[in-house]
Amino acid sequence: MFEDIGNLFQGFSVALQPFNIGVMFLGIILGVIIGVLPGLGGANGVAILLPLTFSMSPTSAIIMLSCIYWGALFGGAITSILFNIPGEPWSVATTFDGHPMAQKGKAGEALTAAFTSSFVGALFAVIMITLVAPLVAKFALKFGPAEQFSVYFLAFCSFVGMSKEPPFKTVASMFIGFALAAVGLDTMTGQLRLTFGFEPLLGGFDFLIAVIGLFGIGEILLTIEEGLAFKGGKARINLKVVIQTWKELPKYWVTSLRSCLIGVWMGISPAGATPASFMSYGIAKRTSKTGHKFGTGEIEGVVAPETAAHAAGTAALLPMLALGVPGSPTAAVLLGGLLIWGLQPGPLLFVEQKEFVWGLIASMYLGNVVGLIVVLTCVPLFAAILRIPFSIIAPVILVICAIGAYTVHNSVFDVVMMLVFGVLGYILKKTNYPLAPLVLAIVLGDKAEENFRQSLLASQGGLSIFWSNGLVSTIMALGLIALFWPLIGAAWSRLRPAPASA
């Protein structure tokens, strides 16, 4: 333990070398740009910039790449809040309250809350990595297909059953998402399905295409219909907003802590940042005193998903370092990087490459501090974007959306689909179909199905595999509780007619 702390300080001295600090700033700025541009995801960005780092030392290289990753995590929130376009999958849940806040003229507050929460989540995860890395790494190994499925099950259950929209519309919306997720190659049988011999459908529907269309283009169409201006142009654009928001944030420490734990768990398991953000938002909505106001611009609705997403994104690096298993696509690309620099990820990395590992961990602390400083100083700048006249910003957003849709698979067909989803998003929103369940189902649908079928293969068809050990049973039970929470809540309040003034 003491030795570890010594190593960490050693790591700080490596990360604090002027060259490495410079590399950190560069990485964060590139990362924010990557996070802002939809389609250019963290994985993509890191992969693209990987060759740049071959001439650096492994430690500088991983500092740069992990900073790109932090930057992308920070950056994903910006377009979600300002334009309702999630630049990254895990920022979808941030749009639910972040964008309404921006529409109310509180873009600065929303951005500050998002960035600060991201920082808190990441910091929590890094501390976990520093203190309990080997222990936590073992935990990740316990997740076989059945356990993975139970995690997705929990993610769905904690998010569904709480929307205000008519239940059958929610069901329709979610199952449309599942159907879209099923298009393309079925991993389990290696067969094509629902493609009807149409080549552009081979790759299936990427979730980003749907999100850019449903949320981004749909929002522009709604704005056009209601008049020709983005609301929220009067957002305050000075740095005072940061301090004021900070005064408000400590109130939500319970939500914050819960989201940190959810995030770290999901990052390690490794289900990833996206289910973490949805799950955290869903649970916060249920347990918050102002839960009924979620979706109208509650700051807590920004804190919950952002904290969880960033904690998960950070924690996902742990299994990569300790086991050589990537917890996220970005981690997978970083893993490739390790090999090229002549380092072998895996159980021995902590022993054989102390300088590298602790340099990386130290850079996680410093990178996030640098990131927070960079993005917070830019809050006024970002908020000022909303003051650009609609007639300029709208077509530019259309172009960004088209580029984003194209870069996902380098396919023009995706751009066409984006527009189709845009019109669909407009109509569905106006007819009261909730869009979030659809998106959640596209993101997690095929993975959940895959794990479900892997489990059944392993058990030769027996459903009892989902109750076969303590871990999987607990998660499944949590899922069921979450699913029937409204009923349980109703029963509870009947038992205790006068609820204690909570």
Next chain:
Amino acid sequence: MDRQKTKNVQLREKNAMTRTISSLSLTAVAAASALCLLTSAPAQAAWEPTRPVEFIIPAGTGGGADQMARTIQGIITKHNLMKQPMVVINKSGGAGGEGFLDVKNASGNPHKIVITLSNLFTTPLATGIPFNWKDLTPVAMLALDEFVLWVNAEKPYKTATEYVEAAKAANGAFKMGGTGSKQEDQIVTEAIQKSSGAKFIYIPQRGGGAVAVQLVGNHIDSSVNNPIEAVAQWRGGALRPLCVFDSKPLPYADKIADGKSWGDIPTCKSQGLDVEYLMLRGIFMPKGVTQEQVDFYIDLFKKVRETPEWKTLMNEGAFNTTFMTGAEYAKWVENEEKRHADLMKDAGFLANQ
């Protein structure tokens, strides 16, 4: 500036040498031009890319093909082997079908190359996607990827024979994990079943890394991971290699774990498991390109193979470093296609079966 020019000329000289058999007169010309430094380009100036080269990966980010392609991109950038940038693009949809169709439809485009794995054969056969390797121009075989039978190190099996006996005794309850369905890992599994008579439940996963972890976590009983996918877990003492699916032991003598090297792993054949399988890691171009253009890339990859980074990768992943080009390569691919068609037909993996 002058030095730069000399370097270019020398480079061209090198190209020319490797290209022609009767290189004497050419070398003389090149040497002469290198000396006087006045003539800008010899008449036989080799073709060079005039715009960024797209490098298609018919697989997702983070996998074996992706790692190799990105290493190549890094090597080319670092050593300045090409004037135009190389752009790596993943097109993994439909088990890579998306990427192959993209190259097929780019007929005549010399600025597009694709790295292939066994899905060059398995994808069209298993899914019926309208594509065949004959729609492409073979450039070069970079290496062959080995397959190794792995078990969890906590398990008592020390040899493949012991393991197969245990699998037989378990009466089909043993689980074999692998990447994808009806692809190389499942083909190897089928071949093991056929050769040994043991039955396995094959559980497809998304990628080789995930398979190795499932094996470490004891969620499956064995895997046929490529060396690079499982080496970290071997070194960490979590996995044990039992045998390699090649005709002779691997030529790598560096100690990896427990005082053993890749070379110490016996062949499966010597263990009574008569299965051999190697996976192609090769480069193709679209149809309708000129021989000059193909030669440029052959030469490029020859230079890549000379770099220390490439050698590290080969060493790390215990690759079989056979290099082939031209007719020899095309012939090899043709044989391999037949072999896959037979294997997959036997296993019932064909799309229209």
Next chain:
Amino acid sequence: MSEHAEGAAGSGPSHRAVEAGVAIAIGIFAAIVIYGSIKVGTGWGAEGPKAGFFPFYVGIAILISSVVNLGLVLLSKEPDHLFAEWSQLRMVMSVVIPTAIYVGFIPFIGIYIPSMILIGFFMRWLGKYGVPMIAAVAIGVPVAFFIVFERWFLVPLPKGPVEYWLGF
């Protein structure tokens, strides 16, 4: 979201008609999914559930919910209101149609030139800007994207004959 349309003076499609249309469209989508699933097999094969097993039941669930939704719309006693005024829909279409044309041009002349035209068109039509301003933004933005994507990140975007002629 749609309260503003209620009691508005103008005319337009009725909300109920649009709701019914959406429910029917979702039903058709469900039918396609079910058909596609049956084609690949919905039963339980040697490898566990077949490829169509899961989407088949998903399709059934969509079909049932769309029937319920349709029933709810048709039986609803609530007074109908406007989905949107025609003038509003005209505005929406005036974004959708140029964007559709924009997307249609991308495969043939690349993404950069259509982007310039799209931005210029909107600035002229909605913002009534002068030529210098339009030229600056409409040319500047795509060029900036070109530098960021093609040069920095080496991500190729669709290019057409003009870019080819310029040597990119």
